Amino acid sequence: MTRLLAVSTALFLFAAPGVRAHEIDPGIADVQVTETEITMSIQLSLESILAEMDLAAITDTTQSPVEQIYAELRATDPATLRAELEGFWPRMQRRIIIEVNGDRILPELVGASIPEVGNFDLARSSTLNLRADLPEGDDPVRVGWAALYGDLVVRQVGGGEDAYTAFLSDGDLTAPLPRLEIRTESAWAVFARYIIVGFEHIVPLGIDHILFVLGLFFFSLHLKPILFQVSSFTVAHTITLALASLGLVSIPTSIVEPLIAASIVYVGVENIRGHVNVMARTGLVFVFGLLHGLGFASVLGDFGITASHFVAALLGFNVGVEFGQLAVIFSALVLILVAVRFAMIAPLRVEEQPVRDTQVMYRAVSVVGSILISLIGAWWTIERIFL
Incomplete structure (x- = not known):
């Protein structure tokens, strides 16, 4: 009887509708560093950022006290949401961390791709394009974002299959990213990490x-x-x-x-x-x-x-x-x-x-x-x- 119940439960679950629509996914930042500038393309849940959810403290948007604000933003069309972003950007800008030799550099917002509202029950993934001029010299760059924004996956682009990747949490920063070459990792370093x-x-x-x-x-x-x-x-x-x-x-x-x-x-x-x-x-x-x-x-x-x-x-x-x-x-x-x-x-x-x-x-x-x-x-x- 117990095994029959388990099979019945499994079949019921397979027929059930989606249940993880409000799950918090990490941001994904593709980073390119040159001698004079850094560019970043960040995929994220813009609505949760604008609602100022503490993404480090929750695993699901329904757990947040600002869930209603998030829901209203999720129902907002791209043009209106872009206008919200423009007004919010000075605050968000300080939470995107670009650091050279211990000094912070504020990024510039150069573009934003925001999909249509679509299926309201699913998270909407927007993309922000950022850039910043780097100071003279060859000091490496470290990047990250505030702990408030939750986890962040950083991928250094332009280095082929051995390029550096990192999974950051709690406001951590990447390892130093060199300007004149791509940071690479050995298989043993990846294994240990x-x-x-x-x-x-x-x-x-x-x-x-x-x-x-x-x-x-x-x-x-x-x-x-x-x-x-x-x-x-x-x-x-x-x-x-x-x-x-x-x-x-x-x-x-x-x-x-x-x-x-x-x-x-x-x-x-x-x-x-x-x-x-x-x-x-x-x-x-x-x-x-x-x-x-x-x-x-x-x-x-x-x-x-x-x-x-x-x-x-x-x-x-x-x-x-x-x-x-x-x-x-x-x-x-x-x-x-x-x-x-x-x-x-x-x-x-x-x-x-x-x-x-x-x-x-x-x-x-x-x-x-x-x-x-x-x-x-x-x-x-x-x-x-x-x-």
Whole structure:
């Protein structure tokens, strides 16, 4: 019955309308530096900028207190929105950071491409074209934008497949970009950088993936079931991460995200039921891993990875994800062992003393934890379909 319910839920989700229309995407800046000037072409959600949303604090425009202002701007025609931009530009100009030798340079707005209103339920991606004169000399340039504007992908153009790319958050700036040549990165540098990106996508950013991994851990304290599940999950998400990153598989996030939430519900419910066949569970975890790999790919795609660095970035990201998953499992295990240790020295009544046994404590934590995981996953499933 549980498996039938899962299949029915999946079919329902595939038929559901788009649910991630208001998701916050990072800005994408293509940067070209010459001896005398810098030019930038930035793709962004102009409406969220004009509404002064704090994009670093939210993942969805509906979470912002200025959502209504955003909605009104989203319904605004391009000419009117361009006029709004002209009036707002002096404020925005100070939040676009171009820095040479520690000195800030204000960019000039030379053009803006704003699409028609179109489908109001989908985000509108506008493009701003900026330029700035650089001071004399050959000091390198660093760029970025204010933390208020959220994440920013920077790509240095004109350098072929080895050109520099960066994913900036919290108001960070790029590495120094030279004027007379293109900054390049070795495969090892890309590999190391993407290990960090992959780890951060699990801890602390990937709360849905954290809950899923905890669901795997709460299935059994024995090494064999945990190893089977984690290995199955790893192989599966590696497959779809690679295929989706290569553009061979493409499934809308409006389908992937609700299914990821539903997978969290499923593993939690199975944990509560108990006495589930390990191999059957491992097979389902493999299927769920395919879904989570598609979720990882949507994040990796934001970076605009060059072809020459694709393998290094993919491997590094995957290694980082594995480190993140192991960190989650290890932390949960340590907390249970610490709880048992405290129970051993606590003055407990006779009926309370069973919690001094690691298996009893683990089962208590796993049941409570699985209930919470299932409830959170159920709410996310509803939210990602209807809200």
